[in-house]
Each structure stands twice: as C-alpha cells, then as structure tokens.
Amino acid sequence: MKFWIVIISILAPLLPQATNADRLAEPERAIGLILETSETLCASAPISGEQEELRLSGKAQAELKGLLKKLAGLGIEGATEYEKKSYNGVLQKDLAQLILVSSECKMDVWNDLQEKLVLPLEKSNSANNTESIKSNQEALIKDQNPTILTLHAISLKNYWESEEPYVVATLKNTSSVSAKNIEVTFWKETDSEIKSDDIIYSKYHIKNLIIRAGEEHDFPIAPISKYVNIINPSSDPSSLIDFRTGSSKNAKEDLRAKLCGDLNRLSYCNFKTVSRATFVVMKYNSIFRDQIEKATGFSNIFLAGEIQKRKL
Numbered sequence: 001m002k003f004w005i006v007i008i009s010i011l012a013p014l015l016p017q018a019t020n021a022d023r024l025a026e027p028e029r030a031i032g033l034i035l036e037t038s039e040t041l042c043a044s045a046p047i048s049g050e051q052e053e054l055r056l057s058g059k060a061q062a063e064l065k066g067l068l069k070k071l072a073g074l075g076i077e078g079a080t081e082y083e084k085k086s087y088n089g090v091l092q093k094d095l096a097q098l099i100l101v102s103s104e105c106k107m108d109v110w111n112d113l114q115e116k117l118v119l120p121l122e123k124s125n126s127a128n129n130t131e132s133i134k135s136n137q138e139a140l141i142k143d144q145n146p147t148i149l150t151l152h153a154i155s156l157k158n159y160w161e162s163e164e165p166y167v168v169a170t171l172k173n174t175s176s177v178s179a180k181n182i183e184v185t186f187w188k189e190t191d192s193e194i195k196s197d198d199i200i201y202s203k204y205h206i207k208n209l210i211i212r213a214g215e216e217h218d219f220p221i222a223p224i225s226k227y228v229n230i231i232n233p234s235s236d237p238s239s240l241i242d243f244r245t246g247s248s249k250n251a252k253e254d255l256r257a258k259l260c261g262d263l264n265r266l267s268y269c270n271f272k273t274v275s276r277a278t279f280v281v282m283k284y285n286s287i288f289r290d291q292i293e294k295a296t297g298f299s300n301i302f303l304a305g306e307i308q309k310r311k312l
Contacts, residue, residue: 030076034113035141037067039176041095042105056092064092071117091116147286148175149182151296152216154243156224159200164237166200167227169219169280169298173211179292182209182284184219194230194278196222221278232276235302241273242301259307268310276300 040063056064095109152172156165169186173179184205186194195201200220211217221227228237242255260269279297286292 029074030071030117031141033067033070034117035144037063038105038109038113041109056096060095061092064095067113068117076117142286142288142290145177146175147177147179147284147288147290147292148173149179149211149282149284149294150174151245151280151298154245154298157218157220159220161198161200162223164223164225166223167221169221170216171211171219171282172216173213176213177287178210178212180208180210180285180287182211182217182282184283185281186221187279187281188230188276189279192230194221194227196220196226231278231300232274232302235274239303240300241303244299244301246298255301259303260309265311269307271307272304274302274304276302 041060094112149171151169153170155168155170157168158165169184171182171184188194201222204218204220209217222230224237224240228235228240232240241259244251255273256269259271277297277299279295281293281295283291283293
C-alpha cells in the first residue's frame, strides 16, 4: 500500500490539472467567441416575425446554440444555464429585439451576451475583481475594433446654393464601428483656418455628427475662389488643377495625361506646377467613449504658366 501511495505522490504533479491561469483564461476565451458570434449575427438581419413576436432566424439560432455549447465546454456556468430550453427562448427574444433597434449592433450584442453569459461567473468574486474583468473585456474589444477615419478624397463639387464649385473633403470610416461627434477643420498654416461661414458649410459641418462603419461624409471647405485666395493668393482659381491626398507613383503621369491629352499625337508637352499644402485636423469620439484627434493633409497643385505643346 505504501508503494502505491509513493507512486501516486510522484505522478500527481504530472497529471492534468485546472490551474489558476487556466481559470483566468476562460473569460478571455469566452469574450473572443462572443465577439465572433456578434460579428456574424450583425453581418445581416437575422430576425423574423412581427414586432410582437420577433425571433432569430434558423441560421442565427444555430450560431447562438453553437456559442452556448462552446462556452459551456469552457466551464462558463452562465452559458450552461442558457442552454436550457426555458432560458434559451428568453435569450433569443432579447437578442432579436436588440438587433432590431440597435444602432451599434456588434457592440450592443457583445455587451448583452457577455453580461448574461460570462459575468455571472464573477458573482462570488469581489467587486474589484468583477470591475477588473469588465475593464479587460472592454479593452480587448476596443483593441480589436479601432475607430479610424481617413481622408478619402478631395474634389470640386457643385451645390445649388452656390454659383461656383466648392472644394470638398470626403472622409471615410474604414473601421468596423461608428465614429461620433466628428469635427473637422482645415488650415493653411497652424494658425490660419480655412472656413466659409455660409449655408453650405453649416449644412454639412453639423454637431453630434456620426459616420457609421464603411460610410463616407462630405465636408465642404470653401468656394473655389475664396479657397484659392487663401491657399495661394497670387493664383487664379482656374489654375488649381489637382489635389493629392497621398503619395502616388503615377501622379505625374496622370497629371500629364490630364493637361496634355493624347500624348501619342504630341512630340512635346511641358508645364510647370507649384504645390501648396492644406492641413486637416479631425476630432471625434469612439463608441467606447475615447476622444481621438489626428492630423493629416493634402496638396493643392497649381499650374504655373502656360502648357507648352508641340504636335507630331
């Protein structure tokens, strides 16, 4: 008997055991699984039925059932409870209603599921530990879903309220979450703002502006005559021939084709340009309540002198 006790004592440390690190990792794995399911559920409109009897579609029900099974496999007790038929129906109905009315589907669904399925594990823990886990959970989803606005294009656009074209900046939300309370300003120098106080400017530069994931918004800067007078006072508005929002390998060739036309019919085409910079400052909030400020810019290309052409 002593012999077997000795053998068991030696082998015990080598047998698989649930360590504290394993238990702490369970909520983190669960969060990742819930995030994946949230993305899948919100990628389409997985609901059916009338307003009074909303329910998840068959595909969405399968996604939710698969999530609950995986979470139960991790030992998440909240998921085990919701696997029961009586609770599962309540969970489905709540989710269907949330998806219908939510403007931030993925974030709201993620919050709802992790509150119901993961956080019940922490009821026996101290308030500080629960708050710490919730903080870590939010940090994880924030890290996986950065809020990014980019300067997508600069162009000339016509508005019926203006007799001349407007220089317009188009911003695009290239992230998977909305950007809120967006404010965009344009500058010749760090202390010289370019702004046109008219109906067009105020119509598009609005308070509490939201650009949702994948969407764009135009920000009129100024009528072309006023804009050129600020950026390059010695030039005529007609000499503003191009905008560049980034490095382009074919920028010179594209501009040459624009100004010279069919190069196959010319033996010679030459022109000179000058460039002036416009700085852009973007301020906005993420759905996670972060305040974000970033600066970028673009180049204004002016034609300097006449275009010299010689036909074949």
